Amino acid sequence: MSVVRDLRVLLRLPDFRRLLSVRLLSQSADGVYQVALAAYVVFSPEKQTSPAAIASAMAVLLLPYSVVGPFAGVLLDRWSRRQVFLYGNVLRAVLAACTALLIVGSAPDWIFYASALSVTAVNRFVLSGLSAALPRVVDADRLVIANSLSPTAGTLAATLGGGLAFCVRLLGSDSDAVVVLLGAVLYLCSALASLRMNQELLGPEPELRQPRLGAALASTAYGLRDGLRHLREHRSAVRALASMTVLRFCFGALTVTVLMLCRYAWTEEPARSGEADGLALLGLAAGLSGAGFFTAAVLTPWAAKRWGPYGWMVVCTASAAVLVPALWLPFSPVPVLIGAFVLGLATQGPKIATDTVVQSAVDDAYRGRVFSLYDVLFNVAFVGAAATAALVLPTDGRSAALVLGVAVLYAAVAAALFRWNRQKERA
Numbered sequence: 001m002s003v004v005r006d007l008r009v010l011l012r013l014p015d016f017r018r019l020l021s022v023r024l025l026s027q028s029a030d031g032v033y034q035v036a037l038a039a040y041v042v043f044s045p046e047k048q049t050s051p052a053a054i055a056s057a058m059a060v061l062l063l064p065y066s067v068v069g070p071f072a073g074v075l076l077d078r079w080s081r082r083q084v085f086l087y088g089n090v091l092r093a094v095l096a097a098c099t100a101l102l103i104v105g106s107a108p109d110w111i112f113y114a115s116a117l118s119v120t121a122v123n124r125f126v127l128s129g130l131s132a133a134l135p136r137v138v139d140a141d142r143l144v145i146a147n148s149l150s151p152t153a154g155t156l157a158a159t160l161g162g163g164l165a166f167c168v169r170l171l172g173s174d175s176d177a178v179v180v181l182l183g184a185v186l187y188l189c190s191a192l193a194s195l196r197m198n199q200e201l202l203g204p205e206p207e208l209r210q211p212r213l214g215a216a217l218a219s220t221a222y223g224l225r226d227g228l229r230h231l232r233e234h235r236s237a238v239r240a241l242a243s244m245t246v247l248r249f250c251f252g253a254l255t256v257t258v259l260m261l262c263r264y265a266w267t268e269e270p271a272r273s274g275e276a277d278g279l280a281l282l283g284l285a286a287g288l289s290g291a292g293f294f295t296a297a298v299l300t301p302w303a304a305k306r307w308g309p310y311g312w313m314v315v316c317t318a319s320a321a322v323l324v325p326a327l328w329l330p331f332s333p334v335p336v337l338i339g340a341f342v343l344g345l346a347t348q349g350p351k352i353a354t355d356t357v358v359q360s361a362v363d364d365a366y367r368g369r370v371f372s373l374y375d376v377l378f379n380v381a382f383v384g385a386a387a388t389a390a391l392v393l394p395t396d397g398r399s400a401a402l403v404l405g406v407a408v409l410y411a412a413v414a415a416a417l418f419r420w421n422r423q424k425e426r427a
Contacts, residue, residue, distance in 0.1 A: 010146055015137040015201060020150055021193045022085050023130050027154040029089075029186030030123060031161025033096055036179040037116055039169055039279060040103060042259055051393040054256055055386035057113065062120065062379040076368035081129045081202035082194055088126045089191035095119045096184035100177040124375045130154070131374075132367040133202040135359055145301045147355045152297035152348060159290030161186065166283040204365060227369035234361040237370070239420050240354040243313060245377045246413050250320075250406045251347045252385025254328070258285050258340065260397030266333055281333065285340040292344020299345075300352045309353035310421035314414050320346035321410035324403065331398045346410075 010016050041057055076084065099115045131151070138146040165179045231237060262278040262285070296316075303312040320342065327339035362370045392402045 007145065007149060010138060010142060010149060013137060015197065016146070016150075018193070018196045019130070019133060019137050019202070020153060021196075022089075022190055023150060023154045024157040025186055025190035025193055026085075026089060026126055026130075028157040028161035028164075029092070029096075029183045029190060031158035031163075032165040032179060032183035032186060033099075033119065034158070035162040035165035035169075035283075036176045036183065038259070038282070039165075039179070040112075040176040042263055050390075050395055051256055051260060051386075051397075052390040054259060055383070055390040058252075058383050058386040062383050076125060076128055076132065076372060077204055077365060080199050081133045081204070081368075082197050082199050084125055084129045085194035086191050088122050088129075089187045089194070092119050092122050092126075093184045093187035093191065095122070096180055096187060100180040100184070103175075103177040103180065124372065124379075128368060128371040128375055129202075131355060131359070131371045132364075135364065135367075136201065136203050140360070143359060144304055144352075144356050147352050147359070148297045148300045151355060152293050152352065155293045155348065156290050159286055159293070162286050163283060166279060170279060204368070227366050227373070230362065230366045231370055231373070236424070237358045237361040239417075240309070240313075240357040241374060241377060243317075243413050243417055244350060244354040244374075245381045246409055247317065247347055247350055248378050248381040249385045249388075250324075250409050251343060252382040253389050253402055253406055254324070254339075254343055256386050256389040257328070257393060257397050257399070257402065258282065258336065260393055260395065261331065261333075261336065263397075265331065265396040265398060281337075285337055288337055288341040289344035292341040292346075293348040295341075296345045296348035296352060300349050303349070304353055304356070308421065308424075309357050310417050310424065313350040313353050314417045314421060316346045316349040317410050317414035317417065321407050321414060324410065325407045328403045329400055 042054065095115060095118045099112070099119065102112050102115055134146055134150055135143060161183075165182065168182060169176065169179050259282065262282040266281055267277045300312060303315065306312075307315065323342045323346075324339060327335045327342060330336075358370060358374065359367065389402060392405075393399045
């Protein structure tokens with residue numbers, strides 16, 4: 001198979017393998033850290049979680065960075081990406097350790113959220129840098145397959161990290177602080193892995209950087225303006241980003257639904273046993289969603305060659321428009337868990353295609369800014385989905401209106417992508 005052959009070629013590239021190892025360790029730590037936060041915020045017996053509480057937590061964690069995210073992208077285009085991975089992961093290890101201390105000390109929620117926000121903010125630098133650096137370690141002909149393998153492998157690593165966190169918490173320790181410390185160790189391992197790469201390997205080119213922070217900050221507004229102008233000149237990238245933003249909204253709305261179903265609808269006991277059952281179901285849902293991500297990684301290179309990036313996005317979104325209501329409306333564990341697999345496939349397939357479209361269309365000097373904007377769109381869409389869920393969802397997570405609304409959005413995106421793809425073919 002050509003996909004297997006391309007994967008073998010990529011894995012023979014030492015620089016690609018080193019960049020991939022940084023991603024895998026970093027995102028596995030993300031999975032551990034996120035599960036620890038979810039367990040502490042959503043599944044603690046003393047906390048009566050509601051959709052509104054989840055929306056508030058997401059807003060606190062994501063929206064502040066969304067305000068400064070585009071400015072971070074300008075800095076990312078001026079700093080050595082290798083150094084961002086090194087110092088960013090060391091900083092996250094320290095901040096995660098601080099979060100663990102706050103959990104042990106039963107600190108007020110606002111201090112806890114401030115610590116978690118700091119980890120999330122640094123995470124956006126690292127993830128944007130990983131995407132921007134990928135074209136530096138593979139050639140253009142294999143960029144699609146690299147986008148299938150690398151981000152999806154990172155997502156699978158996050159899923160495995162989350163699974164490890166579930167096991168540690170349910171089988172070995174009742175302390176969320178212990179799980180957070182495990183994440184801190186993995187962040188430190190990712191920092192050490194980045195040292196295997198040359199500092200200049202991942203770009204940007206030295207002549208494009210401003211060596212002093214003050215000079216970089218002074219030019220941030222102009223750089224952001226130039227990045228937006230550059231993006232507007234590439235309509236295909238704008239359309240792909242707009243579509244992916246809507247799909248991220250759908251993913252966020254259904255994620256909150258699953259959280260509430262696992263917390264209340266599918267468990268009879270609200271105390272300790274119910275917490276364990278809910279966490280186990282959430283872990284299973286995350287695992288099946290990860291399996292959907294993996295399936296998307298396998299199918300996307302072949303599908304993108306056959307139908308093109310837009311055509312593959314049409315297939316994914318149209319399928320989701322049909323399968324999401326069919327599987328989710330019963331609100332029973334088995335069909336919803338199958339729906340988690342479908343959601344993973346329908347989200348990751350278009351994301352791989354979008355990453356490729358953006359990377360191919362945008363010049364290297366602007367990729368950091370564009371991918372930071374990409375992250376901002378992701379954050380705002382996810383928080384918007386959580387806010388919508390807070391208005392629509394009952395406490396137990398059963399809302400036909402929300403599921404049908406998501407299906408309508410999938411259908412609308414599929415129709416728009418189909419029209420744009422036809423226009424592109426005629427051009």
